[in-house]
Amino acid sequence: DAKTTQPPSMDCAEGRAANLPCNHSTISGNEYVYWYRQIHSQGPQYIIHGLKNNETNEMASLIITEDRKSSTLILPHATLRDTAVYYCIVRVGNIGTSYGKLTFGQGTILTVHP
Amino acid sequence: EAQVTQNPRYLITVTGKKLTVTCSQNMNHEYMSWYRQDPGLGLRQIYYSMNVEVTDKGDVPEGYKVSRKEKRNFPLILESPSPNQTSLYFCASSLRTGSSYGYTFGSGTRLTVV
Numbered sequence: 001d002a003k004t005t006q007p008p009s010m011d012c013a014e015g016r017a018a019n020l021p022c023n024h025s026t027i028s029g030n031e032y033v034y035w036y037r038q039i040h041s042q043g044p045q046y047i048i049h050g051l052k053n054n055e056t057n058e059m060a061s062l063i064i065t066e067d068r069k070s071s072t073l074i075l076p077h078a079t080l081r082d083t084a085v086y087y088c089i090v091r092v093g094n095i096g097t098s099y100g101k102l103t104f105g106q107g108t109i110l111t112v113h114p
Numbered sequence: 115e116a117q118v119t120q121n122p123r124y125l126i127t128v129t130g131k132k133l134t135v136t137c138s139q140n141m142n143h144e145y146m147s148w149y150r151q152d153p154g155l156g157l158r159q160i161y162y163s164m165n166v167e168v169t170d171k172g173d174v175p176e177g178y179k180v181s182r183k184e185k186r187n188f189p190l191i192l193e194s195p196s197p198n199q200t201s202l203y204f205c206a207s208s209l210r211t212g213s214s215y216g217y218t219f220g221s222g223t224r225l226t227v228v
Contacts, residue, residue, distance in 0.1 A: 032214065034216070036217075041202060041222065041224075042221060042222065043204050043206075043219030043220050043221050043222050044204070044217075045219070046217055046218065049214070049216060101147070101159045101162065101172060101173075102149075102206075104156045105156065106156060107156075
């Protein structure tokens with residue numbers, strides 16, 4: 001699975017958009033980009049995923065560059081409850097020893113302040 | 115409510131005393147997996163199961179056993195726990211192992227082995 005690079009920490013003001021970047025320059029054509037978050041030792045929570053096109057759901061939007069080497073997770077109106085560690089993961093599901101595994105990096109600690 | 119349920123949430127035990135951490139999902143998911151989370155090491159996969167009676171090792175399987183006799187349950191067994199297995203454990207499930215499926219995680223089990 002491709003490796004990802006994320007900034008270790010970011011700050012955001014409550015009510016503003018939080019834009020979390022992720023670099024995945026070695027991504028393969030069949031690898032998806034996933035975002036999860038973990039709020040203080042709770043179980044990681046799935047946010048969104050995409051392959052090529054931009055995606056939006058009730059939680060967030062995912063913008064993937066045309067060359068797929070980077071992506072941005074957007075929380076449109078951040079709240080204090082969005083303070084968490086955000087993980088960007090790229091993976092393919094069914095090949096070799098990575099079968100089904102999510103490889104978590106260190107993620108980005110997002111702090112939303114009043 | 116669709117969820118992954120782990121029990122217990124907290125457990126303190128002594129070295130060598132066999133224990134089982136249970137994991138159950140009510141979503142008819144085929145894929146289930148166990149992770150451990152340690153400071154500085156992130157989340158690492160212990161074992162996974164692609165379906166009933168199909169299990170395989172993850173990255174850190176030493177000292178652990180699993181079984182998958184029913185689709186909904188995937189217990190983690192520590193036959194002879196040691197202090198280096200003190201960790202935060204998460205169970206996760208997914209409809210299937212393909213890239214287009216997100217994972218649902220349990221709330222975690224904090225295990226301390228003294």
